[in-house]
Amino acid sequence: MNDFQPYSYTDSVTADRPWLASLVGVQDTNTITLDLAKFTEGTHYAVSANPMLQGRNVMKSGIPLGKVTASGLYAPYAGTTSExxxxxxxxxxxxxxxxxxxxxxxxxxxxxxxxxxxxxxxxxxxxxxxxxxxxxxxxxxxxxxxxxxxxxxxxxxxxxxxxxxxxxxxxxxxxxxxxxxxxAGGGAAASDGTEVLAGFLVSQISFNPGSTKAGGALLWHGEVFAGELPVPLDPANVTAVAPGVNIHYR
The missing domain is CATH 3.90.1160 (Baseplate Structural Protein Gp11; Chain: A, domain 3)
Structure with a gap:
């Protein structure tokens, strides 16, 4: 089953997003489509414990993302390799x-x-x-x-x-x-486009196991607490960002 659908997002609060540092909530986002095959259970998403979402997976908010050049879909940012x-x-x-x-x-x-x-x-x-x-x-x-x-x-x-x-x-x-x-750490982790930071997934999204795509919202302009992101990210190692990306870190 394909979980792809149009996605729009408007929000002004920071609930359930401890990584978001902006005091005025989310303002600058783009609608994007995730390539779910490139995300890893346990690291990026978990099986929902909410009875209302039984049988669904939940993608964590705040995941750093890059854009896959060949497909135009978004996947986990793969900047520099960790040792x-x-x-x-x-x-x-x-x-x-x-x-x-x-x-x-x-x-x-x-x-x-x-x-x-x-x-x-x-x-x-x-x-x-x-x-x-x-x-x-x-x-x-x-x-x-x-x-x-x-x-x-x-x-x-x-x-x-x-x-x-x-x-x-x-x-x-x-x-x-x-x-x-x-x-060895420090080298480029990918060459498919995801080595360039495009932004961060704004909010949790749920999707059916086996789905290949899902809609989400990309935060490309704002301020984040790097230490609160759901996957490790050292801003000092972000050597390249997509055009227009303006993220400040605390």
Missing amino acids: VQTVTITGGPTGGTYTLTFSGQTTAGIPYNASAAQVQAALEALSNINPGDVTAGGGPHPGTPVTVTFGGQYSGDNVAQMTASGTNLTGGTTPAVAVTTTT
Whole structure:
């Protein structure tokens, strides 16, 4: 089922949009069409918990958007690439802990069989990593590597590679832990037009699962709280914007 329909928007309040800094609400918007296939569940939208919208997905407001050159549809802004590093345990340990060091700060001991959530929590406890600066996936150890994606204040940055120490791992055969850079940060993340910031999705929209398109409104002139956006965006890394875009950040 295609959820495409004309969309117009007029609003003067900021309810449910904590990222919107303008005191006079939303004024300058354009009607746009989203390419839903390019958005990711959990990151950009969620299945609605509202009984009135049962069976519908809800796109978050405030998502940075770019315009796909080939189709003219809008998709998530993909400016600069965020760094991804992978933590791998070898040697089949059966006990003990390891540590990670990032820019001079070292975590407390991380269990040999840690989940991705445990690795993320250990990193977020460092003084130079705030909640939202890293997102861990994969795992659990020791059988499966854990990936660490940098966002927040490190979004789009080529950050220093973490180092690891496995001297406290026990059991197995010569257990060890290593960190590799899977994706270096700082480079262009796309070349389809979405590497240019076009603006932000004004409000939540609901759409049917399986739909390919949905209408929305684009904020291209205004002021936003960058730290309140639903996906990480470092304004310092926004090196190019579409003509006419005039966004101020706090």
